[in-house]
Amino acid sequence: MNKNMAGNNYDFAVSLKKVSKIFTTGDETVNILNEADLEIKKGDTFAVTGESGTGKSTLLHIIGTLLKPDSGQVGYFGNSNIYSFSDAGLARFRNKNIGFVFQFHYLLNEFSCLENVAMPLFIRKDPKDKALKTARDYLCEMGLENRLNFKPYMLSGGEQQRAAVARALVCSPEVILMDEPTGNLDPRHAEKLHSIIIDLNKKYGKTLVVVTHDKEFSNMMEHKIKITGGTIEHIN
Ligand SMILES: Nc1ncnc2c1ncn2[C@@H]1O[C@H](COP(=O)(O)OP(=O)(O)OP(=O)(O)O)[C@@H](O)[C@H]1O
């Protein structure tokens, strides 16, 4: 185990300590997490399963530094409270360390597929030619070599999903968070993408947290969790 003087544990990629999240709209309250804990070690693979509305996307957004919990702490790589960073600091941290595939993938319609995938590299100020070449390589890996100059609205749902995966991977992040990354894909493309995702862990030791309803895919992960009554339950 690897600890610094403050006692922080560097073996963990992400840790959630007593994290709570409640949504309140008018008279309605939705209690998603209630002092929930979770420890994700570097190189771990997690499948997040469970029914619609149980809070899978909310949990992924909290882990992904995109949604601040009401209370509790989210730590990364030995830093015990990532949400103490400024917004700009968090954005830099995300760009460098986290690849996120959203459930509804948010590609930007005013840019081409290639530019969308290169965007995280532009943001970290890679030279333009190099960024475009790297983005092209990832899109080829996703079988989209003939769609480079298409705008996202010209792509099919599954093609958009594959482009979003390419965008999440392009900075080679340590932690990869995916929200139903193969939900829109036919079995052949889904299976291909499952093995690309699993290889990210097997070949490159990436930490994976993936929301999926696909039994076979979730069985490829080392850990399976679901959210029950505000806590995170391990189901294997
Ligand atoms: N910004 C918000 N404001 C109010 N309620 C919200 C908000 N975001 C999510 N919720 C509620 O929290 C619950 C969990 O939402 P979430 O999107 O995390 O579910 P999910 O498990 O990902 O579902 P699905 O499988 O359908 O994607 C839902 O009932 C939703 O209505």
Ligand SMILES: [Mg+2]
């Ligand atoms: Mg969801």
